[in-house]
Amino acid sequence: LKTKVLVFGADGQVGTSFKRIEAKVCSLLNAEVFYSTHLGTSSGEIACDATDLKAVTSLVRSINPQIIINCAAYTAVDKSETDQEVCLKLNRDFPGHLAYLCKSTDAFLVHYSTDYVFDGSGSTPWREGDAPQPVNFYGLTKLEGEKAVQQNTPRHLIIRTQWVYSDHGHNFVKTMLRLAKERSELKVVGDQIGAPTSSDLIANLTTELLVPILRDQNLAGIYNLSASGEVSWHGFAEAIFKGWRKLGGTLAVNTVQSITTDQLPTPAKRPFNSRLNLSKLESVLQKKNPSWQQVLEPVLKKLFDQGF
Numbered sequence: 001l002k003t004k005v006l007v008f009g010a011d012g013q014v015g016t017s018f019k020r021i022e023a024k025v026c027s028l029l030n031a032e033v034f035y036s037t038h039l040g041t042s043s044g045e046i047a048c049d050a051t052d053l054k055a056v057t058s059l060v061r062s063i064n065p066q067i068i069i070n071c072a073a074y075t076a077v078d079k080s081e082t083d084q085e086v087c088l089k090l091n092r093d094f095p096g097h098l099a100y101l102c103k104s105t106d107a108f109l110v111h112y113s114t115d116y117v118f119d120g121s122g123s124t125p126w127r128e129g130d131a132p133q134p135v136n137f138y139g140l141t142k143l144e145g146e147k148a149v150q151q152n153t154p155r156h157l158i159i160r161t162q163w164v165y166s167d168h169g170h171n172f173v174k175t176m177l178r179l180a181k182e183r184s185e186l187k188v189v190g191d192q193i194g195a196p197t198s199s200d201l202i203a204n205l206t207t208e209l210l211v212p213i214l215r216d217q218n219l220a221g222i223y224n225l226s227a228s229g230e231v232s233w234h235g236f237a238e239a240i241f242k243g244w245r246k247l248g249g250t251l252a253v254n255t256v257q258s259i260t261t262d263q264l265p266t267p268a269k270r271p272f273n274s275r276l277n278l279s280k281l282e283s284v285l286q287k288k289n290p291s292w293q294q295v296l297e298p299v300l301k302k303l304f305d306q307g308f
């Protein structure tokens, strides 16, 4: 009998990557996969508004999955400061409800969280057990979501990731390339440090991690997951432009100035130190995570081949 996997948020960055690696999910987990998006699609993705918990219950009951992967979230960090009610529904109530539904059928829940649960102080990479202290409303709701999952079922995997990009959806890489084609000068923040992580890497490593975790409940819990290494947004922008030119792409930009966070006021505060310690993940997977530079290369190539 095949394991039924239900993916929520299937048209987001991470959700789309799960669709791309469906063959790997099916073979590693002996699974068949069902996808849900907010509005549904003609290609078979099931419509479900994640803020409508009754609709969520009936979808989950109708499929009766053994694994739920929640890639849906409220991810507009600045907008969340003023759109608090919807943000809480998506980032706290929805995962909490999924965990409650999973508990009642003994299903396993995969949920995504963020380094924004930390305050970004110091320069040491954050470990899973460090004390969270979010500096913005989005981070607070993601922390509340983690707690809601933990309270409702022990059979969970909470993956804290960061700086997510892909060749699809809205993200820093695509924004930078768009701007660099139009402008000769750009200013990019140089004092926030993290590891840019592709959604393809997240979907792949999540799937690999599920194999040992489903075998051994003691391995369940919170995991950091990002590419390895570290860079500022400014350094990342420079690497994007260098990689694009190496592929033969043309850009108008010739000066990329590094600015401080204070010079770019945003509605939501951002943490300075987004470094995540990867040793827990790497020890369970028994391999080192690829560097952010290695992860960037194929995404740029895909964008270039798509004629971005």
Ligand SMILES: NC(=O)c1ccc[n+]([C@@H]2O[C@H](COP(=O)([O-])OP(=O)(O)OC[C@H]3O[C@@H](n4cnc5c(N)ncnc54)[C@H](OP(=O)(O)O)[C@@H]3O)[C@@H](O)[C@H]2O)c1
Binding pocket: 009, 010, 011, 012, 013, 014, 015, 037, 038, 039, 048, 049, 050, 051, 070, 071, 072, 073, 074, 075, 090, 112, 113, 114, 115, 142, 160, 161, 162, 163, 164, 165, 169, 170, 199
């Ligand atoms: N992006 C990052 O840099 C980052 C960093 C750290 C952690 N994370 C976490 O990683 C996870 C995946 O992030 P991502 O970048 O893949 O996010 P994303 O691309 O913004 O995707 C989120 C998805 O949630 C869906 N969604 C929003 N409201 C919904 C609703 N009411 N009903 C059903 N679906 C709804 C969106 O669909 P519609 O647009 O159609 O509503 C979208 O497809 C999230 O948990 C996020 O918090 C992301």
